[in-house]
Amino acid sequence: xxxxxxxxxxxxxDDRELLDHFGELITEIVGxxxxxxxxxxxxxxxxxLARIREQGWLxxxxxxxxxxxxxxxxxxxxxxxxxxxxxxxxxxxxxLRVLSRLGGSDLLERxxxxxxxxxxxxxxxxxxxxxSGTGWIPFGDGATVLLAVAAGDxxxxxxxxxxxxAVPVSHPDPTLPAFxxxxxxxxxxxxxxxxxxxxxxxxxxxxxxxxxxxQAQALNTDTVAYITNRVQFGVPVGSFQALQHRAADIATEVxxxxxxxxxxxEALGAHTAPLALGLLAKAFVAKxxxxxxxxxxxxxxxxxxxxxxxxxxxxxxxxxxxxxxxSIAECEEGLGRWAIDAPELLWAGGLDDRGKRETMExxxx
Numbered sequence: 001x002x003x004x005x006x007x008x009x010x011x012x013x014d015d016r017e018l019l020d021h022f023g024e025l026i027t028e029i030v031g032x033x034x035x036x037x038x039x040x041x042x043x044x045x046x047x048x049l050a051r052i053r054e055q056g057w058l059x060x061x062x063x064x065x066x067x068x069x070x071x072x073x074x075x076x077x078x079x080x081x082x083x084x085x086x087x088x089x090x091x092x093x094x095x096l097r098v099l100s101r102l103g104g105s106d107l108l109e110r111x112x113x114x115x116x117x118x119x120x121x122x123x124x125x126x127x128x129x130x131x132s133g134t135g136w137i138p139f140g141d142g143a144t145v146l147l148a149v150a151a152g153d154x155x156x157x158x159x160x161x162x163x164x165x166a167v168p169v170s171h172p173d174p175t176l177p178a179f180x181x182x183x184x185x186x187x188x189x190x191x192x193x194x195x196x197x198x199x200x201x202x203x204x205x206x207x208x209x210x211x212x213x214x215q216a217q218a219l220n221t222d223t224v225a226y227i228t229n230r231v232q233f234g235v236p237v238g239s240f241q242a243l244q245h246r247a248a249d250i251a252t253e254v255x256x257x258x259x260x261x262x263x264x265x266e267a268l269g270a271h272t273a274p275l276a277l278g279l280l281a282k283a284f285v286a287k288x289x290x291x292x293x294x295x296x297x298x299x300x301x302x303x304x305x306x307x308x309x310x311x312x313x314x315x316x317x318x319x320x321x322x323x324x325x326x327s328i329a330e331c332e333e334g335l336g337r338w339a340i341d342a343p344e345l346l347w348a349g350g351l352d353d354r355g356k357r358e359t360m361e362x363x364x365x
Contacts, residue, residue, distance in 0.1 A: 003251060004221055007258050015070050023077045025055055030085050036307050040086045040177055042142030046117055048087045059112050061093035062100045072265035075207050076214035082222045082310050084317040086175040088119050088138035090211055095120035095146045098157065098200050102190040107144070107159055116144045121181075122208075122325045124148050126201055128155050133182055136324055140179035141166040147186065153194040158186040173320035175313065198275045204325060205278030206264045212282075212289040212321050213254075213261040219296040219314045220254045223247065226300055243299060250295050257288035276338045283331035286322040293318045 008016055029048050034040070052058055060066055060074065071093075078089055092111070095118045099108040111118040123135025124147050131149040134140070145160040166179040192200060224247060227238035237243055264281035271277050293315040297304035304311045322328060 003224075004217065007217060007255070010262065011073070015073070019070070019073055019077050022057060022074055023080065025052070025057065026078055026085055027081065029087070030081060030083060033083050033310055033313070034086070034175060038174075040175060042117075042139045045087050045139050046142070048085070049089070049092065049117060050114060052087070052089065053112075053114050058092070058096075058114075061096045062108075062112075068269050069262075069265045072206060072210040072261065075210040076217075076261065079211045079214035079317065079321075080218045082218050082314045084173070084175055084215070084313060088143075088176055090207055091119040091122060091138055092117065094122065094125075094204050094207060097203060098125070098146060098192075099189070101192060101196055101200060102157070105189055107146070107189055111144075117142070118146055119143045120204070121145055121147045122204055125155070125197075125204060126325045131158060131183065131186065134180050136169060136171055136178040137166075137181055138176040138178050140181055141168075141177075145181060145183075146189070147181075147183070148192075148197075151191060154192045154197045156191050157189040158183075159189050160186050171320060172316040172323065174316065176317075176320065202268060202274035202278035205275075205282045205331070206261070206268055208321050208325060209257075209264060209278075209281035209285040210261045212285045212318060213257045215314055215318045215321065216254045216257050216285075216289040216292040219292050219311065219318075220250050222311065222314070223250065223296045223299050226303070230301075237301075246295060246299060250292050250299075253288040253292050257285045257292075260284050273338070273342070276335060276342075279326070279331040279334045279338070282326065283328050283335065286318075286328045286331075289318045290322055290328075 011019070029051055049058070061071060075090060075093070078085060096108060096111060098120060099105050099111075099118075102108075107116075107118060110116050117139070119138060119140070121134050121137055127135075128148045128150040131147060134145070134147060137143070137145055142162050144162060145164075147158040147160055148155040149158055160181060160183045164184055165182040167182075169178050169180050171178050224238070227243055227247065228236055230237045238247070260281055264277055268274055268277060296311055297315055300309055300311050303309040306312075326334065
């Protein structure tokens with residue numbers, strides 16, 4: 001069994017076929033690799049997103065039949081390519097999922113109908129401020145932005161229409177040009193209480209973990225193919241034992257990242273500490289993804305540093321995902337604060353509360 005097939009073996013057949021169709025669509029939409037001087041624009045991005053909507057994949061994120069497991073796996077499939085899609089679908093889907101927590105809204109319906117492109121300000125959902133300025137907003141110069149502002153124990157959700165002062169900002173991924181906004185005016189969409197806000201935060205962190213796991217898998221697959229086919233001194237470089245050991249280390253990191261992201265997706269809905277689970281998932285998977293990306297660049301040799309090689313696109317998307325919202329260090333710090341405050345630590349192997357429940361049921365200490 002191929003390594004990639006092994007990583008998909010846990011899926012039900014119907015779900016695997018559905019996600020394969022989604023992956024094929026994304027491959028068609030990705031198109032040619034960016035030129036070094038290319039600057040992706042909002043209009044071209046919106047056309048790609050329109051194709052996704054026409055195929056029924058925009059409302060996939062909020063359909064009643066879409067389980068959390070399949071949703072997060074779709075995000076993984078979205079990023080299972082060395083050259084990522086130049087569409088902020090993670091931010092768009094996340095915005096739809098957050099809006100659905102309100103029980104429906106006009107902005108939700110407008111986005112699903114293709115009347116606007118709504119992206120979630122992920123930084124601001126995870127670290128809400130006063131609304132005077134935002135973190136990175138991909139394609140924020142033309143998108144409608146869903147912004148979270150601290151209000152009591154929860155957040156107010158604000159709608160920022162295109163036209164607010166948008167300032168381009170530098171970040172790792174050139175395929176997702178980002179902006180910060182200084183909104184001149186906003187419209188209140190709704191309010192999330194503390195439980196709703198923490199649930200939304202946890203969901204976004206698990207979504208980022210799934211995307212990072214997919215990106216790591218793509219870089220691993222691409223690297224194995226390269227060292228298998230690249231010939232040096234008359235033999236494939238993959239026949240050198242030192243490189244085989246490094247490739248095996250990458251595969252171990254990728255497999256562990258996949259398992260953590262799968263566990264987080266399956267356990268999130270009913271977990272007793274969903275935010276802690278989200279923090280753990282992103283911290284663990286992001287570390288594995290960044291290590292995989294770094295090794296992929298190294299194992300590609302000189303080609304890993306060239307624009308033509310393309311491996312750097314996967315590195316940059318991985319860095320963007322790892323740095324946006326909460327960084328690895330911030331996730332670890334949040335986990336530490338949770339552990340200090342928790343009256344009883346859950347099973348440390350994955351914040352899984354099954355062991356605790358079993359102990360309580362049989363009465364053992």
